[in-house]
Amino acid sequence: MPLESMPLASGYLKSTLLADAEISTRVDVSIHNFRGGTTNTVMANALFSGDPPDVLSFSVLGWNYQSFGALAATFKQLNPNGLVIFGGTHVTNQAARVFRMFPEVDVVVNGEGELTFRELVRARLAGADKNDLGSVAGISFRGTDGRTVTTQERPRINDLEEIPSPFLTGALELTDANGEFRYDVALMETNRGCPYKCAFCYWGGAVGQKVRAFSMDRLRRELEMFAKLKVHTVVACDANFGLLPGDLDFVEALIETRDTYGFPRALETSWAKNKSKTFFKIVRRMKEAGMHSSFTLALQTLSDNALETMNRRNMKVNEWEDLAAWLDNEGLDCYAELIWGAPGETVESFMEGYDRLARRVSRIAVYPILLLPNTDYMEKKELFGITATRGDHDDFEYVLAHDTMTFAENQHMQRFLFWARVVAENAVFRYIWGSLRHFAGLTQSRVLLNLGDWIAEADDPAAVPLREFMATAAGGTDSFGAAISYFYTEAEAERLLRRWWDESILPLVPAEFRPLLDEIFRFDLLTQPVFRPGNAASLPEALPVTEIRDEKYYVRKDVHLAYDVPAIVGALRRDVEPDLSPSPRVLDLYYRTGSESAVTSTNHEIVIHFMGMTKEQILANANANANANANANANADSDADAGPAAGAAAGEQLGERLPLADGDAPDPQPPSSHSPLTIHLLPPDKGRCA
Incomplete structure (x- = not known):
């Protein structure tokens, strides 16, 4: 992705070390945040140029397990006495397998890592041997006889304020060289733990656990920091947001922050599985305030x-159908x-x-x-x-x-999953589904299977890349992201979809509804995000850029529709029979700039924020409160003349204007593909390094 993912887990580890007076003056801690797809060679060159570190730590999930094992082997060639630590849900309680596959790994952290990691660094500073770490709870290591030793289980952290905020302490770099927020979204945790024990899930190791929350004071200060950096979307990395009454307080704080500073403007999260009264209060409050989110079933x-x-x-x-109907209505x-x-x-x-x-x-x-x-x-x-x-x-x-x-059934379904994920989940089409079902009796699965079958046989060069993506999608490759990007960025893909529609779908639609369905299909394509890479000439048309409430938008003016498509689609969503009489309409469509990161990834929750919409929709989503408009505009005006460095200056000054927090918590599923953390131990006379 063009933008980085925030290395939240590594940020918690670093902030925990630097908050410890015994450790902070004796270590130089660096987070190395690599984007997905970065080769092992590139990472090794970045990690080990100059003096190799004394401690190399990895936050491990399935997608980076093999790469991190290879980097550990390279590290031990450069520094045989260095310490390699693996942590994260993928290696917790899996030390025997890890040590067998990667003998260069010295320690596996089992469970929450912040306090355990601090004790490991403390032990290393005290000269403890890597084969004699029995005093540190919550780890596995190899003893002097080569056998795996697992120490006593570390209790989960009840008081999450023990873990400093990586944002408020400055442990995480938040801005790039231009002073802009450097990540695709801002990641936060408001709580940890999950009361459920679903058979497929190991959420941060905290399944079947009591949920523990962070202080609202710290969360408010973090939101204020993100607001001053003009962060559009906050992602709450919680297992069941909306489960606790305090989640409503967080939403109120988010809305108040938005009303004061104009940002953040959207909240994405994993919503509570069971929808309580708190959930419905949150949904109503967010709708009332114009705070956008994708609500999850x-x-x-x-x-x-x-x-x-x-x-x-x-x-x-x-018991989902009533809830889905309510959200739809x-x-x-x-x-x-x-x-x-x-x-x-x-x-x-x-x-x-x-x-x-x-x-x-x-x-x-x-x-x-x-x-x-x-x-x-x-x-x-x-x-x-x-x-x-x-x-x-x-x-x-x-x-x-x-x-x-059966194996054959799974192969058949993998092809269906490909088209379901690429076209429906990632919103290549949004409006045709309900219309085809209502006016032509075509289910969503039938349309997706129709598309897959047609592309498999199409004598069109534009179909060839899609066939290749589909063929390799089942093995954990980036084929899904490549296919999504293809549909959103290639003019030939739009032509291909138009041909499929004309040849394979319209003949299935009753003749009297074809003009209407054809217009809805065209509107779907018109509202896809506008993608503009470095070469501006790649756009099929020159779209002007305007600014609305501190954000830039491409504008497609004077879009002529033969029917009032938004009204018809809205009526179908509400289970109301729409008025189908021709009602020509002219409107302007606005598209947030900067969609490059969203359309080249598989993040359907983010790409939805870049879809074409009317100005009225933008203003409603941005802020439903007229007084907040005035507040946000006043704040924007005060910063507007400062130029691109204003964001950086605001971030740099926050440490002076805001008291530092004493607590925060790690993301149970670290979002960044590659975020090693290195530590250099300093001689006593060196003092603290940044």
Whole structure:
């Protein structure tokens, strides 16, 4: 992606070290944040140029496990006495396998890492041998006899204020050389823990755990910092946002911050599985305030048999239809999550559930089941008759077959998943689904299968890259992102979609509805994000840029529609029969600039913020409060003359104007693909290094 992902987990580790008076003057701590796809050679050159560090630490998940093992081997060639530490959900309780595969790894941290990491560095500074770390709780290491030693389990951190904020302490760099916020989104945690024990999940190791919250005072100060850096979207890295009453307080703080500074303007998160009164209060408050979000229905399956194996049979989340109808009728953006291939699921049950869900939610994130360490499914492979294989580019186990899914059925469904994820989940189309179902009786799955079959046979050079992407998508490659980018950025892709529509879909539509459906299809294409890489000439048309409330937008003026498409689509969402009489309409469409990061990744929650909309929609989403408009504009005016460095100056001064926090917590699923952390131990007379 053009923009970096925030290395939140590494930020927590660094801030915890630097807050310790015994450690901070004796270490130089550096976070190395690499983008996905960076080669091992590039990372090695960046990490080890100059003197190699004394300690090299990695926040490990399945996608970076192999790369980090290779970097550990390189490090030990340069510094045989250096210490290599692996932590993260993928290696927790997996030390024997880690040490067998990567003998250069010295320590595996089991569970939350901040306090454990601090003790490890303390022990290293005191001269402790890497084979004699028994005094540090929550780790595994090799003893002097070469056997794996696992120390006593470390209790989870009850008082999260023990962990300093990486933002307020300056442990994380937030701006680039131009003073702009450097990441795609701002990541925060408001709490840790998950009360559920779903069979496929190991959320930060905190499944079946009491939820612990951060102080609202610190969260407010972090929000204020992001606001001053004009961060558009905050992502709350919580397992069940909306579960706790304090989550409503966080939303109020977010809205108050937006009303004061004009930012942030959107909240994305993993919403609570069971929707409580707190959730509905939050949704109403966000709608009232014009604070945008994609509300999630994390269903995973609609099959009773699969719900049983998932340990979700009795969860109220499965009473979803009334909630989906309510969100739809309120006109709120909503998406759902399904997992294909769970034990107990069949092709028939999955497709039936998909189309049942699609009647209310067209944007469905469909993921193939993966076996993750420490999960119920991994431990019960034999019970469910699971056959799986390790990925070529990652360390996940991909399920190939089980007692209710044959290998051939899975292969067929992988092709469906490809088109469902690329075209529906990532919103290449948003409006045609309900219209085709209502006016032509075509289910969403039938349309997606139609598209896949047509592209597989199309005698069109524009279809060739898509066939190649689909062929390689099942093995954990970046084919999904490549296909999404292709649809959003290539003029030939639009022509291909137009040809498919004309040849394969319109003939299935009753003649009297074809003009209307054709206009809805055109509107779908018109509202896709505008993508402009470095070469401005790549745009098929020259679109002017305007600024609305401190954000820049491309403007497509005088768009002529033969029907009032937004009104018709809105009526269908509300289960109201629309007025189909021709009603020509002319409107201007606005597209947020900077979509490059969103359209070249698979982040459907972010790409939705770059879709074309009217000015009225922008103003409604940005701020529903006239007084807040005035406040935000006043703040924007005060900073506008400072130029591009204003953001940097604001960030630099925050340490003086805001008292430093004493607590924060790590992201249970570190979002950055590669974020090693290096430590150089300093002689006593060197003092503290930045």
